[in-house]
Amino acid sequence: MTTETSAPASGAPAASVVTSIVDGKPVDGVRTVTGRNPARLDEIVAEISLADADTFVDAAASAKRAQPAWAAVPAPIRGRAIAHIGRLVEANMHELAALVTRDIGKPYGEALGEVREIVDTCDFFLGEGRRLYGQTVPSEMPDKQLFTFRNPVGTVAVITAGNFPVAVPSWYIVPALLCGNTVVWKPAEYSAAVSAAFHEIFVRGGGLPPGVFNVVHADGPATFAGLESALDAGTVDKVGFTGSPEVGREIGALTGRHLQTACLELGGKNPLVVTPSADLALAVEGALFSGFGTAGQRCTSLGTAIVHESRHDEFIERFAQATADAVVGDPTGEVLMGPLLDEKFAQRYEEYLDWIQPHHTVYGATGRITAESPRPGFRGEPGNGLYYHPVIVDGVRPGDALFDRETFGPIVGVTSYRDFDEAIELANAPGYGLSSSIYTTDPKDAFAFRGRIGAGMVSINNSTSGAEAHLPFGGNGKSGNGSRQSGLWVLDQFTRWQSMNWDYSGKLQKAQMDVAELIPDTEFRLGR
Structure with missing residues (x-):
């Protein structure tokens, strides 16, 4: 249950007071915390009474x-x-x-x-x-x-x-x-x-x-x-x-x-495989949405793009350009991504940036978007929100934290592969198994990927993100228990499940013991 307080002087909607509801009744908590709009940290959304x-x-x-x-x-x-x-x-x-x-x-x-x-x-x-x-x-x-x-x-x-x-x-x-x-x-x-x-x-x-x-x-x-x-x-x-x-x-x-x-x-470390036959424009569009939609804060967000060596350079060029052109900013408008969810996720994301190694190639600025570190085309005022630059890191490989571990935020790794077996090995290597994607125009690749990937969900020529209410959602390995x-x-x-047996014969019939059997004629031969 929420009760409205007076609207702040800024004209923002009134903050609410949020309590637990048990047996239909509000229950006061033991301490109160303030919930803030991550796009405008000076705007209080709710005062939350936390229970014990x-x-x-x-x-x-x-x-x-x-x-x-x-x-x-x-x-x-x-x-x-x-x-x-x-x-x-x-x-x-x-x-x-x-x-x-x-x-x-x-x-x-x-x-x-x-x-x-x-x-x-x-x-x-x-x-x-x-x-x-x-x-x-x-x-x-x-x-x-x-x-x-x-x-x-x-x-x-x-x-x-x-x-x-x-x-x-x-x-x-x-x-x-x-x-x-x-x-x-x-x-x-x-x-x-x-x-x-x-x-x-x-x-x-x-x-x-x-x-x-x-x-x-x-x-x-x-x-x-x-x-x-x-x-x-x-x-x-x-x-x-x-x-x-x-x-x-x-x-x-x-x-x-x-x-x-x-x-x-x-969570997930969801792979997106780009094959030699892939439509690169479509693959880049899928990588952009699944990597940076919700500021990379989905369990199904793209972890690593695994690109065939023959398409790698063109893919990374197009992907970097699309990321640079993407609109970031005020989430009330039409933007690819807004702020991070909460201060604790912002602090954790900054730790992920420390995982970048000398052998990696970074595309785009890193860290928080500020007046000192601006983003071209940013919508709104970045200084009062938890806004971060979307980042592409090329050259990740098994053993790198950026390759092996989930990164909850707007950072996407890219690596390359030589043959299909290596692509599957790289896709399964981190040990998660939530979502996955492959871009190909070859049905053989599509079905081979489906059969060998460890993920609970597979997309063909679509992003790693997205679910429909009438399909099963869930993962394996580090992503869930099946x-x-x-x-x-x-x-x-x-x-x-509950089973019931109803015997109306009027006598005790013992399963497996009182079963009548037909007696076959084992000597039967045609023509006799």
Whole structure:
């Protein structure tokens, strides 16, 4: 729930006061932090009351109490609630997108696409309310029927990052609610204002009963401690986490101790392979968008462009020129990229720049965009925002930190290869496995790449970024534990299969022991 305060003298929209909501009631936190617009750091977006571990525990207990009644609501009715939420998001699309832009600095066009993803997700899962199908299975015995059913897992804890503050949460929360689960959501602290608006649309607009969807605003240590206590108490039955591989490992280990498997969607070092037959103009366009869209702060952002040696020089020339010409600046306008999400990401990005080695070739300025280090064509005033130069680093290779590790920000590596086997080896070398791309006009290359790449998602002649609500989303290796979000596949994260056998023969029939068998004539010969 948010309450409006008076508008600042600057004329910017009023800041909101954001608190946790547990069992339908606001809960004051233990300390307050200020959320600022990363494009205008003097503009306060929200005052966020951060909760402690006990609040998370209370939220999980509330969700656990509410779950049986929510599961008893017929699935088609739950689907209608999801459909209504989708219509409300659609009716408030521009306002919600503007809040995404203000909260995290995402360019408005991208923010609008993100909000559209919620609508698409709701539209898809409306139908699944009537298609939570089980099966009728033939039995090996007479007068006996076998059935399977999908049951909700129970209470779901969802912990998400703030680079996609509303789209990614919808991938968890919409199917979880649709399947009859209740939810405790912990969004990122730096996207609290739009998270509060998202929660309000779901709960108030969707008419969800108290306790069905709780939101807890807390920092990382409080969240982990609260999750651990809730798992110990048996009030959390499933965890969904989107974030870094380092934290994902800790979440996976914690849930594993309770014989649970978390749904983990982690980072990526996503390769883009450019083959000899590639349309270079298209490849450069894809590299520009996937490398620098959202200022390189997507889990699916381009990590390394792997370019055939015969096309390398032309590719790097075109890519460097396209990057230099790209519009950077005020995210309320039409720009390729705006600021970094938050001060902590800016500090981390500057550490990545220290990974540049003498054998690398750097294209473009590096560091923060300022009056002393300007960017030609910059839109707006850079001095008061977390704006950084987009950077291309050529000559990266295995063993370099810039090649091996995820870089969350506007920096793209480039390397070259001699033959297709080497391209695949380079693409898989960092050990991530989220998204990947190949540019080619040869179908043989396209299908060979699909079969040998370790990524969960493959694009042919498209960027590494981009997802649709009815396709599975997720990765392998350092990018996740093989769980998938979106589409039909996510239902397996939020339901458990139950089998039932119904014997109406009136006698005990023992499986595998009382099975009648036909007796074949092993001596049969034609003509006899």
